[in-house]
Amino acid sequence: NAGVTQTPKFQVLKTGQSMTLQCAQDMNHNSMYWYRQDPGMGLRLIYYSASEGTTDKGEVPNGYNVSRLNKREFSLRLESAAPSQTSVYFCASRVTDNSPLHFGNGTRLTVT
Amino acid sequence: KQEVTQIPAALSVPEGENLVLNCSFTDSAIYNLQWFRQDPGKGLTSLLLIQSSQREQTSGRLNASLDKSSGRSTLYIAASQPGDSATYLCAVSPYDYKLSFGAGTTVTVRA
Numbered sequence: 056n057a058g059v060t061q062t063p064k065f066q067v068l069k070t071g072q073s074m075t076l077q078c079a080q081d082m083n084h085n086s087m088y089w090y091r092q093d094p095g096m097g098l099r100l101i102y103y104s105a106s107e108g109t110t111d112k113g114e115v116p117n118g119y120n121v122s123r124l125n126k127r128e129f130s131l132r133l134e135s136a137a138p139s140q141t142s143v144y145f146c147a148s149r150v151t152d153n154s155p156l157h158f159g160n161g162t163r164l165t166v167t
Numbered sequence: 168k169q170e171v172t173q174i175p176a177a178l179s180v181p182e183g184e185n186l187v188l189n190c191s192f193t194d195s196a197i198y199n200l201q202w203f204r205q206d207p208g209k210g211l212t213s214l215l216l217i218q219s220s221q222r223e224q225t226s227g228r229l230n231a232s233l234d235k236s237s238g239r240s241t242l243y244i245a246a247s248q249p250g251d252s253a254t255y256l257c258a259v260s261p262y263d264y265k266l267s268f269g270a271g272t273t274v275t276v277r278a
Contacts, residue, residue: 158210
């Protein structure tokens, strides 16, 4: 059982480049999340998806876009990367808002 | 806005000692509270989830209590082992999808 799988694990971008972070879960979960984790800032929600085809902005959505094309996959896109987006990005999922949240192992992104 | 605080930020104990980790939150209107473990370079692993109607939840050597009225939760880890060394985070969930995370307590268990 793979759980929540994120790709890539590491990425280095130059300012202005774009990229998409991929996330897939095989637990038939309805809700999916994208967080970023920064030292001293804790975990902050970027975007949330309650179900296929629906997305909501979280606390820090600026500079990001998301896509929930099917129940399994939830991708995060940086259109024009900035050094402030250097962070560790986590995808998470759960069945309902009252069930445990499952996390992937993260993508470590550096923007130079 | 919900504020979640975990004190202390770091803790070091000898093997075999019981661990007591604290989590406090400012808004008692919560749906549930979760405790997570994070190992270096890894994602978060859910340890326990306590519903707002529950007072405690147990799993093996772990026990978590919840006092909504005072805005507090405590995670107890009995008979600590070096393998318990990690960062422990709590997160509270209101009656929607948003969770508010604490900054975590980093635990070192000395052999």
